Amino acid sequence: MVCETKRSWGAILAPYGFLAPAVIIVFGVLIYPLVYAVYFSLTDKTMLVSAYHFVGLGNYIELMGDSKFWQAFRHSIVFALVTGGLNLFLGFGMALVLNRRFRFRGVFHTVLLLPWVIPPIVTGLIFRWLYNDFYGYLNCLLLGVHLIEKPILFLVDAHYLWPSVIIANVWVEYPFVMLMFMAGLQSIDPDLYRAAKADGAGSMQLFFHVTLPGLQRVFFVNVLLQIIFMFKTFNLVWILTQGGPGGRIELLSTLAFHYAFEGTQTGYGSAVASIIFYVLLILSCIYVVITTRKIKER
């Protein structure tokens, strides 16, 4: 750095040149559409008529009195907390298991990670088949052991709809959490374990006094990431249920899709979609503020 006191314009502008393509693409495919979505949410735009007018906060005010919106909001919160929670639980558990040394560990690792690369439409197909009312494995199994008398409509029945959809989601989402926790476990200094063992700590004490404190940051990051990812989720819920009969599992994302594309009310649907963005923006800000504060402490 010392020898670089005399820097030409080229050298000063070089980093911006390297970054320009990325920044242009991000503006084009992320920022610009996002700003437009927020703008649409302030208009009465529809799918069918090209002319539209600015209506200010009209759509948002209407949403406040829309019971479907509040229902979807509640559903989205519950879905994010339950699915995210289960992902964390299973992901952390399996990470602890895979962190041990045993034979064929690599094979188990690969097999357990595989659901992660399955596209949502195929996951949807897999679970639709598994949950099928006449020939699906689950119903045949439950009927076979006489736990039930007639087939369960897993994706329709009010009692089973939520668990069925959540299980399918957890199946594809937990491997990511598992991977993050495995990374976290590997980053804990082995000397800490050695020192604790030398002091006579048992495996429980090692877990509570070395492992858990060492994973503090990983836990925090993953909890927030899971809430963010699960709050905006759309694909699998849409493929499996399209919001469910009578909107029983209608999330904000599926409601926005219903309003904007199927109901052709683009403006109103955009207001719902924008609200998802506002919630995520607040969560992302918390994430950034707390992670950067942690850096300064260190």
Place this chain on the structure above:
Amino acid sequence: MTMIKKRYSRLRGAIFYCGLVLITGILSLPALVAISTSFKPYSEIFTTNPTILPQHFTLASYQKLLAIPEFPVYLLNSLIVAAFSAAIAIAVGVLAAYALVFFRFPGRRVIRQALLTTYMFPAITLVFPVFFGASRLNLLDTYTILILTNLSFALPIAIWLLLGFFEKIPVELERAARVDGCNRLQTVFHVILPVMLPSIMAIGVFTFILGWGEYLFALTLTLTDAHRTASPGMHALMGNYRIDYGLLTAAGTVIVFPLVLLFALFQKHIVEGMTSASHHRL
């Protein structure tokens, strides 16, 4: 005493192993059931007494799948869209990540944070404006719009992972190249790329996997079979062959197979990338 201890630990190991096999079995059952259904004859699929493995192994469902002329087109479209978006994400991402790691300049932290937080943008919010923008620019039902929309997640992920890898390159290596007379671009091509090639390929494979099965944009921005990728194609098949689960699971198996192969080949580097990326801070 040691004998007992040894036996005890062996017992514990066996219990651990059994538990692990059981859990892994349960977790892979959904996929296994689907794959085995695709190799079953009709009579074994539509029975109230299904077996996990096919009794009579048959390729009938795959033959039926081959008779659908659109299906290979879906796969080809997925290949084109995913390959181009992965290539662009890598090319653009390498330059950006290089600048963010090896340059010191005003605005570095802000740009870095902004690029990374875009990963959290909800696709459902982007899809309506993209749809209208594409229709105004006559880009509906084209490869171009699918490649561009794939970049909305492929690029931030690529940069995020690349930063993790680049931060592990010793600064001295990069310095040495420049002292030897390389300019910045030459440094990227002659020093960074050769050192990082396996990792960069792994990131390319990962973004390819995501692009291959992308659902929401592909569903809303394609209108005809000519440009449908695997996901909307599969969606159409699930509508047209609603209950033919032999055919559908065969299609699903074919769609997933290349991804599993790619993932298995590059798993080590992909996992390594996620690991180092998860350590670095925003």
